[in-house]
Amino acid sequence: MKKIYSLFALLSLFMLSGCTIKYNFTGTGKIDAKTFQVNFFQNNADLVEPGIDRTFTLALQDLIMNQTNLNLVSVNGDLTYEGEIVDYRITPMTATAVGSNGDVGAAQNRLSIRINVRFMNKKKETDDFEKPFEFYYDFPGQDLPTGAVLNDALxxxxxxxTQDIFNESLAKW
Structure with a gap:
């Protein structure tokens, strides 16, 4: 009986070794590219917050390095990401009641950022795109988007x- 189990286990091993389905946890599947570059994302928004251009550029580089085995290069990457920050806006979302002094204030504010991205794939040009990506962060109306509030928002x-850009360019979700 022990020989039958051993034979069954050996046959199962041979059958499974013939399977060539490839899956990884990032959903990227097979990527022909070996390198990528992320060009500096210039801040062209009407309201400029200093330093967010560098912060975003580094965040996109880090995400791609952490979720793929592609090598970061400064020129001639197989995959190229470039673009600009086109909108940085703070909008009151809900108003507070009129106070004793007659003032109306914001109970909640929203910081929204929109980034225009151009993606080029030298190995598969049909994957190229230019597209805006946007997201927001809500914070209390009495707070200012500075210090810890700004850091959390960014x-x-x-x-x-960056995850949306990754999904659009590599994961195809």
Whole structure:
């Protein structure tokens, strides 16, 4: 009986070794590219927050390096990401009641950022695209988008936008 189990296990191993289905947890499947480059995303928004252009560029580089085995290069990448920050806007979302002094204020504000992205794939030009990506972060009306509030907002917004760019360019979700 033990020989039958051993034979069955050996046959199963041979049958499974013939399977060539490839899957990985990022959903990227097979990528012919070996390198990628992320050009600096210039901040062209009407309202300019200093430093977010560099922060976003680095966030996109980090995400791609962490979710693929592609090598980052500064020129002639198989995959190229470039674009610009086109909108940085703070909008009141809900108003507070009129106070004793007659003022109306915002109970909640929203920081929205839109980034225009151009993606080029030298190995498969049909994958090229130019598309805007946008996300937001809501914060209390009495807070200003500075310090910890701004850091939290940028982290949340950039995590979402970079993941959306990754999914559009490599994961095909």
């Amino acid at each position: 982290k949340t917004i950039f995590e979402r936008i």
